[in-house]
Amino acid sequence: MEYLNSIANVKNGLIVSCQFDEADPFNSPEYISIFALSAQLGGASGIRTEGKDNIMATKGRVQIPVIGLIQSAYDDGSVLITPDFKDVKDIIEAGADILALDVTERVRPNGLTGFEFLKRVRTDHPGTLLLADVSTFEEGVQAAELGADLVSTTLSGYTPATLAKAREGVDFDLIERLSESLVVPVIAEGRILLPAEASHALELGAYSVVVGAAITRPTVITQMFVHEIQTRTKTNEKEN
Numbered sequence: 001m002e003y004l005n006s007i008a009n010v011k012n013g014l015i016v017s018c019q020f021d022e023a024d025p026f027n028s029p030e031y032i033s034i035f036a037l038s039a040q041l042g043g044a045s046g047i048r049t050e051g052k053d054n055i056m057a058t059k060g061r062v063q064i065p066v067i068g069l070i071q072s073a074y075d076d077g078s079v080l081i082t083p084d085f086k087d088v089k090d091i092i093e094a095g096a097d098i099l100a101l102d103v104t105e106r107v108r109p110n111g112l113t114g115f116e117f118l119k120r121v122r123t124d125h126p127g128t129l130l131l132a133d134v135s136t137f138e139e140g141v142q143a144a145e146l147g148a149d150l151v152s153t154t155l156s157g158y159t160p161a162t163l164a165k166a167r168e169g170v171d172f173d174l175i176e177r178l179s180e181s182l183v184v185p186v187i188a189e190g191r192i193l194l195p196a197e198a199s200h201a202l203e204l205g206a207y208s209v210v211v212g213a214a215i216t217r218p219t220v221i222t223q224m225f226v227h228e229i230q231t232r233t234k235t236n237e238k239e240n
Contacts, residue, residue, distance in 0.1 A: 006065040006097040006129055007149065007185060010208040013045025014198065015067065015187070017212030018058065024219060029057035035216045037061045048100070048210055055094035067131060068096025074106060079158050081133045084110050088121055092128060098150070099125075103132035103143040104159055115142055122147040131187065135159040140178045140186070151178060152187035152210065170197050172204060179205025193224075 016039035020027035026035070029051075036047045036058045048067040049058050055068040070087040072080040081102035082088060091099050101121060103114040112120070118132060132143035135155035143151050153174050157166035165171050170191050178186045185207030192198050198209040213220040 009065050010046040010187075011185070012202060013208045014043070015046035015048055015189075015208055015210040016044045016215055017048040017189075017210050018054075018216050019048070019050045019071070019212060020217070024217075026216075026218070029053045033057040033061040036066075039215065040064050045208065048212070052090040052094045055091060055096050059095040065097040066095070067098040067100050068094060069100035069133075075109070076160060078106075078160060079155070080108065081154070083108055085120070085124075088125065092125065098129040098131050100131045100133055100152070100154075101148075102155065103146075103148065104135050104139050104155060106159065114139070115146060118143060118146050118148060133189075135162045137174060137177050137181075140174075141181065144182045144184045148184060150185045150187055150207070151182060152189050153178065154187075154189040154210070156190050158190075166191070170201070172200065175201050175206050176204040179207075 018032045018035045020032065032049060032054045036049065039047060040062045044064060046065045046067060047058055047062055049055055050069050050071045055066060058066050068091040069082050070091060072083040074080050081100055082091065088099065101118055103118050105113055107113055108117060122130060129149045131150040131152055132148035133152050133154035134140045134143055135158065140151045153171055156162050156171040156174050175186065175188045187208055187210060188201035188206035189210035192201065192209060192211050193214040198211060201209050
């Protein structure tokens with residue numbers, strides 16, 4: 001029952017991603033878990049966080065499902081979610097309710113594609129809820145066929161083949177296509193900055209929505225405001 005509740009509890013809800021860059025002053029298990037608690041108090045239905053210590057600290061503070069991952073990078077610098085089997089073990093031991101994996105066609109440093117890695121993890125951990133982070137429709141379909149319990153649009157715009165998507169904002173087309181085609185829940189994630197965008201993703205069929213920077217990244221939020229102010233100031237100066 002607990003296995004199913006972790007999915008049911010996030011339906012039509014907001015999952016808040018509490019992750020920070022290494023140089024960010026909030027990048028510590030204590031602060032991350034406090035952000036997670038604040039999100040829960042605000043009505044979030046789930047938390048997404050990175051790193052064994054951060055997952056453990058967050059699990060100690062909140063009573064909502066926690067999606068756990070370990071973030072790394074490919075040789076080209078692009079993001080890699082949960083790179084190897086040791087990371088899978090660490091995330092499970094930390095108590096994550098759902099395990100997030102990079103399930104793209106790219107070859108990991110361990111020599112396996114995302115699909116091959118998912119198959120191995122599914123076999124080795126049949127009782128673990130697996131969330132497949134994908135970048136394309138085809139990857140999402142294959143991930144579901146290989147046993148992913150949930151599929152997320154997390155990596156659209158963050159792989160070499162989908163970089164152009166990053167300039168287009170939220171990938172609503174991918175969210176809609178996957179939601180219409182898959183039986184497993186589809187999680188909308190990636191560049192969702194406004195409540196209206198989150199609501200629209202649900203209207204398109206998403207099971208739930210992940211929002212990160214717009215809620216938990218004060219530095220990024222500040223930069224957004226500063227950029228808008230500076231742009232407006234320069235425009236006014238030119239007009240005058």
